[in-house]
Amino acid sequence: MPQRIIRFCTIVMAALVAGTIFGIWIGYDPKDLSAPTFIEQQQSAILALNTLMPILGLITILLTLTSAFLQRKNKFVFALLLVASVFFILSGITTRFGNQLINSVVMTWNMDSPPNNWMELRNQWWTYHELRTLSAFIGLCLIVWTNMKKN
Template sequence: MTRIVRSASLLFSGLFAGFLVCVLVLENSLRGYDAAVYTQTRLVELDSLDKLASVTLIPALITTAVLAIRARGNDRRVVLVAIALLIVVFATTLAINLPINSDQAAWSVQNPPSDWASVRDRWQVAHAIRTVAAVLAFGLLVVSSQRAPVSSTVRVPADVHM
């Protein structure tokens, strides 16, 4: 059971971290463009990317929490740090990114708000923080998976003579 939970935790946290890295690259690429281009791109992003974030982050949090409960010793400590980092991601998203997303969903490409660049900057800084936290969490889970003992029993037939 632990192996399945660990695999699911790795899968969802890896997908989520990769997704955040892709958005970070896209957002960094947009820094050289004007308000209309930025607004249009954000409106396209907001169409479905929140759904992708939800279907990867929520299972990552749940499976990593279950893994933390099932883990033992140093493995548990590493997994607990990973879950703490995922909670930082979740809290940053709720406190900063989602409220900005909600505001940006009402922006007009033809008439973006005058403070669009400062709003963009706040969103991008928060996104960078959560991206680093998600990548570190995934890295810790990978390390944990390599260090975790794999229980296996080797059966030697009774009729084998040495």
């Protein structure tokens, strides 16, 4: 029973993390936004998610590793869950050393006087976001797949 609870919680947490990242990718493409709109939207999102998402990501990684450990007798499931953990770790590393570095700069911006390089930083941020979206999505798919394969 505890293994089923861990598996369930792993799916839910991975879905929350990947779903939030995916929702940002689908709904918040900044390429057509004016500088003031981009800055306002980005600063609002940073305030709302910059602390919460890394915590949820860490919980997801720990649950996925725990689930892998509990299923270590099934080498195929064990390996896939370890790979899923790696994809969530890559998503976290991309966030920490890509997106969040740019986030800290964006938080200093004034909507009325954006820096000259705001579009360059916006585009860099978006590239990092696309990478972490793909990584989190692959991690989620692997977690769901292992739970479909294991009764």
